Amino acid sequence: MTKSEETLLREAIKKMLLMEKTHTQEVWTDNLLEYLTGAIREFYKARLARKNSLCVQQDYDHWLFNEVSRLLDSFVRAYFHEVKGSFNKEKAFKKVQAKMSKIDDGRRRNATTRIINYYSKRIGNKRLIQLDDNDTLEFWKLVQETIDNYEEE
DSSP states (O other): OOHHHHHHHHHHHHHHHHHHHOBOHHHHHHHHHHHHHHHHHHHHHHHHHHHTTOSOHHHHHHIIIIIIHHHHHHHHHHHTSOBSSOOOHHHHHHHHHHHHHHTHHHHHHHHHHHHHHHTHHHHTTOOOOOOOHHHHHHHHHHHHHHHHHHHHO
16 A cells, blocks of 8 residues: 555545544434434323323333433433534524424324323323423423533533
């Protein structure tokens, strides 16, 4: 291998390693959406089950501290992951939140359907107390808390 080929190979390896460490803005946004969608789905299921007295506090805590927390931990790692180029992460995150709010009704319906399937025998013909905007606000508070706690570490 000639010296110029070695140099080209080294540079290619450096670029590959850099690409592994950094994301494009699009990949960054997609990752945030993926983790937040999973987290809000689990959060809504937990809230809906709790609002309708379908689960005990221990099950609710498990849902929040295991399922939701795990997804939010992945979200926050993705949030602070390096991104190629310069862009305003806060501004981009607000766009992610706006996308999430557009599909929020669908997420609520999805959670309701899943809870009805999980607890069909307990529910019977009973009408469920629905999720509302306060539940969504609580989710976003939890997201912000997760970001703030990560920044402090």
